[in-house]
Amino acid sequence: MRKIAFINAKGGVAKTTCCVNIGAGLALGGYRTLLVDLDSQGQVTKSLGVQAGEGLAELLQGDAGLGDVQIEARENLFVISGGGALSGAKRMISRMDMRSELVLSEALENLRGYDFVLLDTAPSWDVLNVNCLFYVDELLIPVSMEALALQGIGDFLGRVDQVQRYREGLRILSIIPTFCDGRVRKSAEILEQLKRYFPDALWPCVRYNSKLSEAPGFGQHIFEYSKRSTGAADYARLAERLAKGT
């Protein structure tokens, strides 16, 4: 069972879009996949058009069990929902004296039967994201190819480095360049910079594609909403890449 987070402290870089569509691609490829939403915006369930019942907040606070919170969104694709109730769970974690970074790991300890567990995270450095870094083994970092994209990334990677001292297994699997536009010079320049920083960990781009921004409004992933779009092609490629394990 591979445990992977989509994470970047910067907002709006396509963490949720990557999580939902790579997850959908894996599920369509026959991999049993669970999406866990750590964001109080609760966009994962909304993007897939499923009703969020009891979710991660109730699980973390001991008000619901693992069996209660896994919602089947599609064949092979399950969700543990996030949403506003997570603020209470975060307050609870912040008040703990000990092992506060392991609350998520303990809550998900008995999870079985998935090939992939993908975590969507909030654009912040909060207690849930710290918990996330203590649970997952691999990080996928979406970076948008726009001005200021690299701002804050050094700071973010420094924090990841700090956690890696306690968690040797934690590794950055890849950087996913998002909102790529071949016609825009800025996009190419940022990509060049990223190649210099991460020569071995840069994955293929996700191109700018309006279908990707429309799909969540219809409660559909990109392979349902527009399977011939460039967005579907890009996410199919990324899902395949992830499944291959490199």
Ligand SMILES: Nc1ncnc2c1ncn2[C@@H]1O[C@H](COP(=O)(O)OP(=O)(O)OP(=O)(O)O)[C@@H](O)[C@H]1O
């Ligand atoms: N390749 C793309 N082309 C066009 N629009 C996109 C693309 N990827 C994502 N979007 C849209 O951009 C917006 C931001 O994406 P998304 O919500 O996935 O980012 P995020 O990193 O999860 O944001 P947040 O930090 O708020 O959680 C959304 O409206 C999404 O539909």
Ligand SMILES: [Mg+2]
């Ligand atoms: Mg998001």
